[in-house]
Amino acid sequence: MPFIHVEKLNKTFTVLEKRKKGSLFREKKTIEALRDLSFDIERGELVGYIGPNGAGKSTTVKILSGIMTPESGEVTVGGRIPWADRREHVRRIGVVFGQRMQLWWDVPILDSFLLLKDIYRISDEDYRTRLVELTEALQLEELLRTPLRLLSLGQRMRAELCGSLLHRPELLFLDEPTIGLDAVSKLSLREFLKWENEKYGTTILLTTHDMEDIAALCSRVMVLGHGRKLFDGNLETLLERYDTVRTVKACYADPAVMPVLPASVSASREGEGILFSYSPGETPTAEVLRLLQDAGDLRELTIEPQNIDHLIAAMYREMDL
Amino acid sequence: MDTAKLYLHSMGMLIKSQLQYPVSFFLQTLAQLVMEGGEMMALILVIDRFDRLGQWEAGNLFFFFGMMAVTFYLTECFGRGITGNFPYLVRSGGLDTILVRPRGVLTQVLCSAVDPRRITCIAVGVTALFIGCRLSVIRWTFLKGLVLAEGILCGCVLILGLFMIEAILCIHSVKSVEFVNALTYGGRSACQYPMDIYPRPLRILFTVIAPFALTLHLPASYILDKPLYGWPAWAAFAAPLSGPVVFLIIYACFRKAMRFYRSTGS
Amino acid sequence: MKAYLSVFHIRRKMELQYRGAMLGGILCQMFFGLILISLYRALYASKPQELPITHVVSYVWLQQAFFRMLLASDPDLGDKIRTGSISYDLCRPLDLYGFYYVRIMAQKLTGSLMRGIPMLLFALLLPEGWGLSLPSSVPGLVISLLALFLGLLCVCALENITMAFTMRTLDAKGVQAMLNLLMLILAGNILPLTLFPDSWQQVITLLPYAQLLDAPIRFYTGEYGTDSVLRVLPVQIVWTVLLTLLGRFLWSRNQKRLILQGG
Incomplete structure (x- = not known):
C-alpha cells in the first residue's frame, strides 16, 4: 500500500455567474475541478506538482489535507481517509501556504511556536529537541525574539516552515514556498527542504510555478491541467518530450x-x-x-x-x- | 482542561501583542469608555426628563442597563474571536489555516482574538449595576446573587451564538449580512430597557428568537422583586438556560455549515 | 472644476456598487428606529412632554435615514494614510483639500440618499405616532432642505479635519472613534437633542454638530418656525466657513510636512 493513494478522484464546484442584464437570478455554472485523478506517492518522495492557475492543484492539496471532501474517489494517506477524521489526520501533516501566514503577526516567533506546541500537544522534550534542530537548520536562532512583522520575506518563510514542522509531520504540503524570495533565500530554502526530506524521510508535495524549484528538488513531477493529470514522471522525461x-x-x-x-x-x-x-x-x-x-x-x-x-x-x- | 489551557495561552499572547502599541491601545480603551459613557449619559438624560418608564423606576433602569452592558462587553472582550473576526475569517480563507490544525474549529476561532479594550465598557456596566442596586434598594439573598451570575453567563453564551449567525451566512456566501446586527447590536440596544415597553412583535423576537428577555429581564426583575409578566419565581432560574439552548441550535447549524464549507471550499 | 466633478462621479459610482450591503443596512437602521420609537412612546406614556411625540418620532426617522451622512466611512482613505500611499495623491495636479472634500461629499450624499429615501418612504407609510409625519409646512420643507445642504457641507469639512488629524497621529483609530462618538451624541443620533435638558440645548444647538442634522430636522418638524431662518442659517454658514478654513490650514501644514519628510 503506497503512502498516498488517490484513485478516480472527482470534484466539481458550482459557481454563480455574474448576473446577466435582464435576468433576475444569477445562473449557476458547474466547474469540474478534478476529473478522475489517480496517483500514488511513496513515503519519502519529493514530488513537484505543477499546472496553470485553476488547474486543480490547490483543490488536490485541500482534499489531501482533509480540509475538503471530494464528490467521489478514494484517497488514503498513511492508511487513513483524510476528511473522515480531520483532527487525527492533520496531526500528521504540515501545510505551508505561500501567501498566507499562519504565525501570529505581532508577537516574537518563539511565542508563536510555543502556542503551536500547545495546539499540537507536543511534549516538552520533543519540542525542545525539534526546535533546536530546526532553528539551527533554518538559521533562525537569532530571530526567535523578533516579532514576525519585522522579519524579511525570506526570514518569514523560514519561520513558517519551522512552525509547520515542529510536530514532525510525515507529510508536508508546500504551496509556492519560494514566491517573492530573493535568490539567496530560495537557495537556502531548497537546501533545507532537501535536508528535511533526507533526514526524516518526510514526504513533500510541492506546488509551484518556479521551475527552478522543481529542477533542484523534485525527482518526480506531476502536471495537472483542467483537473486531469497530464504527465507523471521525472523531470528529464518531461523535458525530452517537450523541449523541442x-x-x-x-x-x-x-x-x-x-x-x-x-x-x-x-x-x-x-x-x-x-x-x-x-x-x-x-x-x-x-x-x-x-x-x-x-x-x-x-x-x-x-x-x-x-x-x-x-x-x-x-x-x-x-x-x- | 487542555482546551482551557490553550485558550489562556492564546489570550496571554494576544494581549501581549496588543500592548506592543501602547499609545494606540490606551487611546482605544479610552474611546471605549467615552462610547459606553455616552450611552449611559443618554440614559441619565432620559431619566432626568421622564423620571420613570412604566412600572420601572430610575434605579431599575440603571440595573437593566448595567446588566446588559456587563453581559455584552464581557462577551465582546473574551469572545472577540467569534464576535469580531469570524465573518472576516471565513471570507479571507483563514478558516483553511484553522482546519489544518488538530483542534476544534470553534475553539481555534475563540482563541484567535481578545479585546481587552472593552474593560472600560465593563467598568461602566458595573458602575451602572451598582447605582441600580443602590437606588432600587435590593434585599440581596444568596439566590438573587446566583440568578444574577446565571443570567450574565447565559446571556454571554446567547450573544456568542447570535454572532455566529453572521459567520454561518458568510459560509453560505450570503452577501449582505448586516441585518444580523439587528439581533446582536440591536438586541443590546433594545434589551438594555425592560422588555414590557415594546410592542408584541419585538417582544416575541426577543423572547423566542434572541431570548434576551429570558436570560436578562426575567432574572433582573426577580432580583428587583417586580416579576416580569407575573411569571413565578422559579421561571427566573429556568429561563436563562434558553441562552445555551439557542447557542446549541446555532452551533448545530454551524456544524452543518462547516460540512457545506468542506464540500464546496471557499 | 471638471476634475472635481469627475472625482465626485467616480466616488458616487463606487458607493452605488454596494447595493447588496445597502439592503441589509436599511433593514438594520429601520429596526433601530423602531426600537427607539417604542422606547420614546413608552416614556411618553409614563410622563407626557410639551414636545409632541410625533416630533420625536419624525426626529428619530430622519436621524436614522441620514445616519450614513454622519459617520466617517471611507476605510480606503484611512488605509491610504496609514500606508503612506497618500503621498501619491500629492503628485496630482489638484488641490488636495478640495479633492478629498469632493470625495467625501460624493460618498456621503450617495450613501445617505440611497439609504434614506427608501427608509423615509417606508416611514411615511407607518401609522400615526409610529411613522414620519409630513413636514410642518412647504416653506419649512424648503428651508430644511437648504439647511440639510449646509449641514452636508459642514460635515464634510468636519471629516476633513478628522482626516488631517489622522495624518498627524499615525495611529488614529482611537482618536477617530472618539470624534465619531462625539458626533453621534452631539448630533442627536443617540438621543434626540430635543430631549436634552432645555438649558443644555441652548448651548448644544450652537455647536457645529447640531448643524448637521438637528437644525434641518427641526425646520422639518416645525420646531424652528420660518422666522428662525435668520437665526439658524447664519450659524450654519459661519461654522461651515470656519471649519473649511481650519481644515484647509491643517491640510496645507500636513502637506508641507509630508513633502519635507518625503512621505
Whole structure:
C-alpha cells in the first residue's frame, strides 16, 4: 500500500455567474475541478506538482489535507481517509501556504511556536529537541525574539516552515514556498527542504510555478491541467518530450551576411547577431551548424541557455491549457 | 482542561501583542469608555426628563442597563474571536489555516482574538449595576446573587451564538449580512430597557428568537422583586438556560455549515 | 472644476456598487428606529412632554435615514494614510483639500440618499405616532432642505479635519472613534437633542454638530418656525466657513510636512 493513494478522484464546484442584464437570478455554472485523478506517492518522495492557475492543484492539496471532501474517489494517506477524521489526520501533516501566514503577526516567533506546541500537544522534550534542530537548520536562532512583522520575506518563510514542522509531520504540503524570495533565500530554502526530506524521510508535495524549484528538488513531477493529470514522471522525461526547440546565436564578421536555412528554422536579428530557432528532430543540429559555417566568416556561436519557464509555457500551449 | 489551557495561552499572547502599541491601545480603551459613557449619559438624560418608564423606576433602569452592558462587553472582550473576526475569517480563507490544525474549529476561532479594550465598557456596566442596586434598594439573598451570575453567563453564551449567525451566512456566501446586527447590536440596544415597553412583535423576537428577555429581564426583575409578566419565581432560574439552548441550535447549524464549507471550499 | 466633478462621479459610482450591503443596512437602521420609537412612546406614556411625540418620532426617522451622512466611512482613505500611499495623491495636479472634500461629499450624499429615501418612504407609510409625519409646512420643507445642504457641507469639512488629524497621529483609530462618538451624541443620533435638558440645548444647538442634522430636522418638524431662518442659517454658514478654513490650514501644514519628510 503506497503512502498516498488517490484513485478516480472527482470534484466539481458550482459557481454563480455574474448576473446577466435582464435576468433576475444569477445562473449557476458547474466547474469540474478534478476529473478522475489517480496517483500514488511513496513515503519519502519529493514530488513537484505543477499546472496553470485553476488547474486543480490547490483543490488536490485541500482534499489531501482533509480540509475538503471530494464528490467521489478514494484517497488514503498513511492508511487513513483524510476528511473522515480531520483532527487525527492533520496531526500528521504540515501545510505551508505561500501567501498566507499562519504565525501570529505581532508577537516574537518563539511565542508563536510555543502556542503551536500547545495546539499540537507536543511534549516538552520533543519540542525542545525539534526546535533546536530546526532553528539551527533554518538559521533562525537569532530571530526567535523578533516579532514576525519585522522579519524579511525570506526570514518569514523560514519561520513558517519551522512552525509547520515542529510536530514532525510525515507529510508536508508546500504551496509556492519560494514566491517573492530573493535568490539567496530560495537557495537556502531548497537546501533545507532537501535536508528535511533526507533526514526524516518526510514526504513533500510541492506546488509551484518556479521551475527552478522543481529542477533542484523534485525527482518526480506531476502536471495537472483542467483537473486531469497530464504527465507523471521525472523531470528529464518531461523535458525530452517537450523541449523541442533549440536556439543558437551566430555573429558574422560582415553583419550583412544572412545564411540560407531550411524553412523549418526561424531566424531573427538580435543586436550584432542572428538568432536561429530549430527543432533537432526536423533539422539535425549538425546540418544547422554546417549551413551556418558555410554562410560566411563566423565570429561567434553561442547556444542560448534553456529557459525552463518558456518550455513549460510551450507545454501548456501544446496541451491546450 | 487542555482546551482551557490553550485558550489562556492564546489570550496571554494576544494581549501581549496588543500592548506592543501602547499609545494606540490606551487611546482605544479610552474611546471605549467615552462610547459606553455616552450611552449611559443618554440614559441619565432620559431619566432626568421622564423620571420613570412604566412600572420601572430610575434605579431599575440603571440595573437593566448595567446588566446588559456587563453581559455584552464581557462577551465582546473574551469572545472577540467569534464576535469580531469570524465573518472576516471565513471570507479571507483563514478558516483553511484553522482546519489544518488538530483542534476544534470553534475553539481555534475563540482563541484567535481578545479585546481587552472593552474593560472600560465593563467598568461602566458595573458602575451602572451598582447605582441600580443602590437606588432600587435590593434585599440581596444568596439566590438573587446566583440568578444574577446565571443570567450574565447565559446571556454571554446567547450573544456568542447570535454572532455566529453572521459567520454561518458568510459560509453560505450570503452577501449582505448586516441585518444580523439587528439581533446582536440591536438586541443590546433594545434589551438594555425592560422588555414590557415594546410592542408584541419585538417582544416575541426577543423572547423566542434572541431570548434576551429570558436570560436578562426575567432574572433582573426577580432580583428587583417586580416579576416580569407575573411569571413565578422559579421561571427566573429556568429561563436563562434558553441562552445555551439557542447557542446549541446555532452551533448545530454551524456544524452543518462547516460540512457545506468542506464540500464546496471557499 | 471638471476634475472635481469627475472625482465626485467616480466616488458616487463606487458607493452605488454596494447595493447588496445597502439592503441589509436599511433593514438594520429601520429596526433601530423602531426600537427607539417604542422606547420614546413608552416614556411618553409614563410622563407626557410639551414636545409632541410625533416630533420625536419624525426626529428619530430622519436621524436614522441620514445616519450614513454622519459617520466617517471611507476605510480606503484611512488605509491610504496609514500606508503612506497618500503621498501619491500629492503628485496630482489638484488641490488636495478640495479633492478629498469632493470625495467625501460624493460618498456621503450617495450613501445617505440611497439609504434614506427608501427608509423615509417606508416611514411615511407607518401609522400615526409610529411613522414620519409630513413636514410642518412647504416653506419649512424648503428651508430644511437648504439647511440639510449646509449641514452636508459642514460635515464634510468636519471629516476633513478628522482626516488631517489622522495624518498627524499615525495611529488614529482611537482618536477617530472618539470624534465619531462625539458626533453621534452631539448630533442627536443617540438621543434626540430635543430631549436634552432645555438649558443644555441652548448651548448644544450652537455647536457645529447640531448643524448637521438637528437644525434641518427641526425646520422639518416645525420646531424652528420660518422666522428662525435668520437665526439658524447664519450659524450654519459661519461654522461651515470656519471649519473649511481650519481644515484647509491643517491640510496645507500636513502637506508641507509630508513633502519635507518625503512621505
